[in-house]
Amino acid sequence: MIKKITKSFEYIVALVLGHLTVLKHIFKKPVTLEYPEKKAVLNENFRGEHALVTDSGGNLLCTACGTCQRVCPSFGTIEIEKDKNESGKFYPKNYSIDLNKCIFCGNCVNYCPFGAIVMTKEYELSNQKKSSLILDINTLKSNYSDSIIEKKEK
Amino acid sequence: MNYLYYLYIQFLAKYHLPEAIGMITFPLLPFIIVAVVLIVMVIFLVLLERKVLAIFTQRKGPNRVGPWGLFQTIADAIKLLIKENITPVGAEKFMFTLAPLLAFIPVMAIWGLIPFSAEFDFISYSVGALLFMTIASIPILAILLAGYASNNKYSLLGSMRSVAQAISYELPFVFVLVAVVVLASSMNLGQIVLAQTSVYPFCGWFIFPSFLGFLIVFICALAELNRCPFDLPEAESELVSGYNTEYSGMRFAFFFLAEYAMMFIMCAFIATLFLGGYLSPFGFYLSTKIFGNGHLGQILVYFEQVFWIFLKTFFLIFCMMWVRATLPRLKSNQLMGFAWKVLLPASLLNLLFVCLYKYFLFAK
Numbered sequence: 001m002i003k004k005i006t007k008s009f010e011y012i013v014a015l016v017l018g019h020l021t022v023l024k025h026i027f028k029k030p031v032t033l034e035y036p037e038k039k040a041v042l043n044e045n046f047r048g049e050h051a052l053v054t055d056s057g058g059n060l061l062c063t064a065c066g067t068c069q070r071v072c073p074s075f076g077t078i079e080i081e082k083d084k085n086e087s088g089k090f091y092p093k094n095y096s097i098d099l100n101k102c103i104f105c106g107n108c109v110n111y112c113p114f115g116a117i118v119m120t121k122e123y124e125l126s127n128q129k130k131s132s133l134i135l136d137i138n139t140l141k142s143n144y145s146d147s148i149i150e151k152k153e154k
Numbered sequence: 155m156n157y158l159y160y161l162y163i164q165f166l167a168k169y170h171l172p173e174a175i176g177m178i179t180f181p182l183l184p185f186i187i188v189a190v191v192l193i194v195m196v197i198f199l200v201l202l203e204r205k206v207l208a209i210f211t212q213r214k215g216p217n218r219v220g221p222w223g224l225f226q227t228i229a230d231a232i233k234l235l236i237k238e239n240i241t242p243v244g245a246e247k248f249m250f251t252l253a254p255l256l257a258f259i260p261v262m263a264i265w266g267l268i269p270f271s272a273e274f275d276f277i278s279y280s281v282g283a284l285l286f287m288t289i290a291s292i293p294i295l296a297i298l299l300a301g302y303a304s305n306n307k308y309s310l311l312g313s314m315r316s317v318a319q320a321i322s323y324e325l326p327f328v329f330v331l332v333a334v335v336v337l338a339s340s341m342n343l344g345q346i347v348l349a350q351t352s353v354y355p356f357c358g359w360f361i362f363p364s365f366l367g368f369l370i371v372f373i374c375a376l377a378e379l380n381r382c383p384f385d386l387p388e389a390e391s392e393l394v395s396g397y398n399t400e401y402s403g404m405r406f407a408f409f410f411l412a413e414y415a416m417m418f419i420m421c422a423f424i425a426t427l428f429l430g431g432y433l434s435p436f437g438f439y440l441s442t443k444i445f446g447n448g449h450l451g452q453i454l455v456y457f458e459q460v461f462w463i464f465l466k467t468f469f470l471i472f473c474m475m476w477v478r479a480t481l482p483r484l485k486s487n488q489l490m491g492f493a494w495k496v497l498l499p500a501s502l503l504n505l506l507f508v509c510l511y512k513y514f515l516f517a518k
Contacts (some may be wrong), residue, residue: 015481022480025210032214 017071047073047104049122050097050135051144060141061116064092068108068117077101078108095140099125099133120147158273158456166276184274185266192265203414203475210479213452234410237403237425242305245400254401254408256296261415264289268422269344271432271459282343283331286423287324290378292321297397300409304400312396314502315486316380316387322378322493323384329501332365333508334360334427347431355437361428363511367504368428370497372473375420377493379413382478417474418467421512424426425466432459 042048043139053061064082072078083093108117112113122142129134135143162183163176201216201224209217216223241250267276267286279285294317301313335341337360338349352358361368377384388396398409425431434440441454484492 019476019480022476025212030208030214031212034214034217098197119271 047106047119052140061114064090071107071111074101095137097135197227198416206475210486234407239403244305246303253300257293257412258408259291262287271456281341283341301397323374326497326501327374333505338475350430356435359430383481420471421467432463
């Protein structure tokens with residue numbers, strides 16, 4: 001009997017303490033973000049839409065070696081069309097990333113020997129058409145210049 | 155009531171209306187006020203609940219419709235009104251329609267029993283407290299009716315659980331009510347409030363001699379209103395919604411409305427029984443201090459009394475939401491065990507203590 005009473009007393013104490021803990025949360029700020037108006041501050045390592053790095057002259061660093069293609073776990077995401085220019089250097093004539101297949105693992109960025117591909121912080125990718133989710137070389141280039149402009153603005 | 159009546163007649167005389175109209179319409183006025191206030195209150199209670207729960211869980215709550223989401227519930231209500239009223243095949247049509255009305259009308263009726271101020275105590279029966287408990291148990295019947303009439307075994311099971319719970323929690327509630335009646339020596343709710351006046355501010359409130367009773371009544375109110383942690387008849391995450399599964403549109407809105415209205419009335423009732431009803435917690439009324447004992451001060455006292463009881467009621471409602479934000483749901487056997495093994499003996503203990511208190515302190 002006494003054991004039961006002491007045990008129920010413990011319960012009551014725990015109940016009161018629990019309520020006080022919940023009450024504490026009134027004074028904390030809400031963690032919700034009103035998304036379309038306010039956007040979350042993203043991590044430095046955030047993996048968003050891809051971009052092909054260009055140097056100051058506007059030339060791609062990519063040499064179309066195909067490493068990204070090989071390390072990509074999702075088969076057929078990256079497609080590269082190789083070509084040689086006049087000075088004998090390889091360059092990608094066409095480079096496309098299919099975001100329908102991409103899993104945003106970031107392997108292509110990590111393994112690129114020239115640092116020619118990066119991931120931007122762009123994440124609002126939803127679209128009406130599947131075909132518009134296939135990024136070709138021009139969009140990948142402009143993604144990079146856009147991300148640089150965004151960085152400068154900040 | 156006489157003073158307000160005098161004012162009302164004077165107001166009518168300004169527009170050259172005879173006194174006879176005043177005599178006829180005056181008793182109807184409180185009902186109209188009460189009905190309008192109740193519906194507005196319910197609409198904003200739903201919003202308040204969502205907002206308070208959001209603050210407790212560090213969210214923002216509804217904030218899109220209107221400023222700070224104020225019109226969210228109105229939008230929801232319009233949505234419910236527009237929706238189709240579906241009657242399931244094989245349902246008892248008459249009872250199916252009757253149940254939501256039966257849930258809502260008693261709530262409207264008992265709303266008038268509570269003394270909102272010394273002058274606004276317009277259904278003042280000598281057995282007011284008993285009448286309150288009697289009418290308050292009619293919606294339980296409506297719940298059983300709704301479960302039976304919808305021709306759905308899950309609805310029936312949900313309603314049976316709900317009724318079993320409400321009936322077993324009514325018992326300790328009534329025993330605590332007896333204790334309050336012993337303290338006040340009256341069953342009239344107005345008299346119960348007046349019995350809580352004392353020389354010192356808020357020392358005469360019945361929460362002090364019977365704090366245990368207050369806790370029991372609060373828990374019983376939670377159970378009777380099917381609120382968390384006793385919300386297993388309509389456990390949102392497990393049972394969809396219990397007895398009102400088959401209801402849609404306006405009929406569902408009636409159940410919803412009745413539930414929140416009942417919550418408000420229960421809290422007002424507890425505030426009347428234990429927290430001094432419309433009495434000011436300072437021992438004097440602010441309006442008489444500020445505006446003097448004259449004409450204006452005397453009128454404003456009525457409104458101040460309404461303000462105090464609403465403040466106490468909203469404090470209790472906040473506590474209910476606080477409990478909902480904190481506690482998980484009980485199991486069915488725990489629920490019944492708690493009512494019969496803990497609350498009933500505790501309420502009897504409370505009654506014994508209150509009787510001894512009354513006998514030794516107020517015996518002449």
